[in-house]
Amino acid sequence: MKDCLFCKMVAGEIKPDMVMQNDQLIAFRDINPQAATHILVVPRRHISTLNDLAQEDAGIIESMVSAARTIAHQQGIAASGYRLVMNCNQAGGQTVYHIHLHLLGGRPMGWPPG
């Protein structure tokens, strides 16, 4: 998608602070971090929202969560704890319309979650 920020990162046109890449996804530090560790996990394929996941996207959510768990270990926040967040559409707080998972840790996360 030509005008999608995350597609530009996947294509290498914009260079985020990358922490992981594989054939399915990229993961990088959020530019407006809300915790000491705040990383976004983004599938390479453009999918606008969680509502738009199709049959051919089977497995992508599992891969995203699996990557987040691996990164949590690498970043040293697995034992202390972390929060995973996915926002869908406006009331959910979605701002970039290319699905992504937030991994937050390194501080106690409050409740409610926004």
Place this chain on the structure above:
Amino acid sequence: MKDCLFCKMVAGEIKPDMVMQNDQLIAFRDINPQAATHILVVPRRHISTLNDLAQEDAGIIESMVSAARTIAHQQGIAASGYRLVMNCNQAGGQTVYHIHLHLLGGRPMGWPPG
């Protein structure tokens, strides 16, 4: 697990306000709702934390998110928007040590997410 609240719900010993059940999971309204719609999606199998997911649990996260998406549609919050949250360990805000996914919607969700 004998002393696990969610295992007791899976076993039918405690009856939550159920919104969905299938062979892999149950979903019910949170007793301390943080939004007009606040539903928990819980796998039948006892898995303490996201860190404890094993090879044999492959597919469970995908099923949980898929159920949450279906429920969001059924509850009429798919188009307006919703947030999915999973907490791991203390700093993540996990209180019941049987993995679960929070589905929240029906109000604008704020940022940061806790």
